[in-house]
Amino acid sequence: MTLRPTVDFLLHDWLHVETLQQRERFADHSRETFDAVLDTCERIAREKYAPFNRLVDTQEPHFDGERVILPQATHDAQKAYAASGMLSAAQDYDVGGMQLPYTVEAAANAFFAMASVSIGSGMLTTGNANLLMVHGTEMQKQVFALNEFSGRFSGTMCLSEPQAGSSLSDVSTRAVPDGADFADDPLGPRYRLKGNKMWISAGEHELTENIIHLVLAKIPDENGKLVPGTRGISLFIVPKKMVNTAGELTGERNDVALAGLNHKCGWRGTT
Structure with missing residues (x-):
């Protein structure tokens, strides 16, 4: 069973997320833009996170005396996540954000948590910023x-x-x-x-x-x-x-x- 049907049910049938579009801040959004964000995150999680969940458990971070070494898969996943715009998804347009409702941002991030919580640690960066x-x-x-x-x-x-x-x-x-x-x-x-x-x-x-x-x-x-x-x-x-x-x-x-x-x-x- 995939996560997507559950996310769609929670957002649209239970939380009625489309009602947020009535607010000025989210007026540019629609079911289509929300779905596009979910599609992108689901794809990145499937391609860059899930296949390497076991790998990052077995190749734990290690310190060579100067720097911490992490698998290349972790570097690739971080770059893909940053490129998706999810770090600033809820921020204003004028600082590069999507003005995405936090409800949708949180739902989209669930794909990364499910695919590999061990790789995905953008949460602290976003909270810090x-x-x-x-x-x-x-x-x-x-x-x-x-x-x-x-x-x-x-x-x-x-x-x-x-x-x-x-x-x-x-x-x-x-x-x-x-x-x-x-x-x-x-x-x-x-x-x-x-x-x-x-x-x-x-x-x-x-x-x-x-x-x-x-x-x-x-x-x-x-x-x-x-x-x-x-x-x-x-x-x-x-x-x-x-x-x-x-x-x-x-x-x-x-x-x-x-x-x-x-x-x-x-x-x-x-x-």
Whole structure:
């Protein structure tokens, strides 16, 4: 049994997704455009993901001392997914998006999850970029978010720590202002971070030009102490490779180092 009849039933017979076309944002869409997106994702999932689901489980990510090695199939799948436009599917037309209803975007992504959840990890990149589009400065959107939506950069979320798990209160990564002019950096106030993060999905690879980490860290109080609990936590943009205000790589590698790889049950093909 294929997934498509179930997706069609859920979207059209149960959720009545066509009623969204009455809203101005989705006025250009129709059953035909929704079907075209589903057709494209179903085809990519069948050709680039499903045949390699077992392969990426058996050829797990490994570290050669300098970089993480992933099978060519993972590189090919990532490129096909980025080329489909699905990373920015729900975004505005003027930033390269399709203004697709999230309901349809989520349904289309189900094909990749079914074909190989171990290969498909665009979710964190999209979530990372979405957050920057809402809370970032205009330059942060241009330099980081839009390059993630295009597939040129990828993104992560760095919360958990070896000694804390996912307990926010116990986060000990600290961030201190970087120099007297720290607030004058055009990309946003500049901090030096020190700490360890763990279980960071897609945290190191060569699939994209750069990886944009969103890192939770605490800013110490005036005495240099971390305030107990969740107070003082902020979110920092930490690129794997340094970039300039045009989004170009400067050639300088940021001091983000891989400490080791974990096996993740069900997601063995993901770093």
